[in-house]
Amino acid sequence: MTVHDAIGVGFGPSNMAIAIALEERLQQRHPGQRAQDAFNAVFLERQRTFSWHPQMLIRDADMQVSFLKDLATPRNPRSPYSFINYVHQQGRFSAFCNLKSFNPSRVEFNDYLTWAFDQLRDWASTGETVTAIDPVVESGRVTLLEVTSQTAEGERIRRRTRNLITSLGGSPRVPAAFQPALADARVFHSHHYLAGRSRNPGARRYAIIGAGQSAAEIFMDLASDEANHVDLVARAYAPRPADETPFVNRIFDEEFIDHFYQLDAAQRAAFLEAFHHTNYAAIDVDLLHAMNRRLYEDRFLHPDRLHLRMRHEVSAVVPRADHVELVLTDLNTGRQYQQAHDAVILATGYERSLHQKLLGEIRPYITDFSVDRHYRLKSVREFEPTVFVLGSNEATHGLSDTLLSVAAIRAGQIADTLLASAGQFDGPDSLPAASSAS
DSSP, X not given: OOEESEEEEOOSHHHHHHHHHHHHHHHHHSTTSOHHHHSOEEEEESOSSOOSSGGGOOTTOBOSSOTTSSSSTTTOTTOTTSHHHHHHHTTOHHHHHHHOOSOOBXXXXXXXXXXXXXXXXXXXXXXXXXXXXXXXXXXXXXXXEEEEEEETTOOEEEEEESEEEEOOOOEEOOOGGGGGGTTSTTEEEGGXXXXXXXXXXXXXXXXXXXXXHHHHHHHHHHHTXXXXXXXXXXXXXXXXXXXXXXXXXXXXXXXXXXXXXXXOHHHHHHHHHHTGGGTSSOBOHHHHHHHHHHHHHHHHHSTTXXXXXXXXXXXEEEEOSSOEEEEEEETTTOOEEEEEESEEEEOOOEEOOHHHHHTGGGGGGEEEEEEOTTSBEEEOTTBOSEEEEOSOOHHHHOGGGGSGGGHHHHHHHHHHHHHHHTTSSOOOTTOOOOBOOO
């Protein structure tokens, strides 16, 4: 069985950025040689074709991050995988410049990512779902990891690797009150928004649960059809603006991660609480103004069509034959009442723990799924492989961990570590093994 230098689980933006960094580093060292021949890596992706948050590709929804923070530019501004090169190759460079905006539409950024994905296909094996990761034990030491995947046709494939990179994204967070009702097609998470609407073509009375960016985008999308009646239900006192001011935005810079990582656990927790609304339960200011204008105009055009039910909590969800009944509690007064809806959409965020189940078989060799500064799981001395975990380290690496903001720089650091371990070049001297005491 061939032993890979690295296997990546998932081929979304984070792992795509690593593939780009590997390719560009290897092309510098081995000009004219195929990068995959110099470093044997493969990224396993469940989807056959690329699509980034496909159920939230709502028209007029914009990115919340600058196009300059793409898959490569912060690490290498001359990269052919930059967003600027993408719009240039598509013949839209001047037109894009004339928009005078740092924030492309989400639909366009998805097209950019698809364009990059298509160029990186040699790094990926698509249509494979990773089902198991097992330690390979020799003489009391774990020397390799065995990765088992399954194709859509049911074929099982086993590969072995010295290094593993997991970038699994999030799974929909569903509040307890809604879990018994999830079997009903009329109750669905924003992760399935467009498909959920398609499954409910006759729906006119909608409830949106949440007060963040996704909730606001869905509210505006539904409100654009004047036949719809839309309630936005949230515990907050009011929709809050995302703080995008320049000094606060520094917390999303790569340089800030070093500072944050050095803080003790109590300081990090206090920081995350203080700046929670830069990334969660907050809405772009421009979108807030658009919502307010829509609500104002509807007060005289279509009274009682759109409602913000703030300081409300859903106490129960009762699917009926012809509607879904929500039992709402007014948190200001304690009063409970019922509302009937044709569809209920949960804009309630994501959990970031998918990697823990996937890595369960190596649990005896690692330390509580914590990672070092360089995203490597801390392990006992008898565990030789390196396991990188991306996108679930907010508690130790800060609010940028799940975002595109640091993907390119982080990818360069991980690529350097991987290539140094393979003897391709000398890596940074500051990267000791990620081992804990055995």
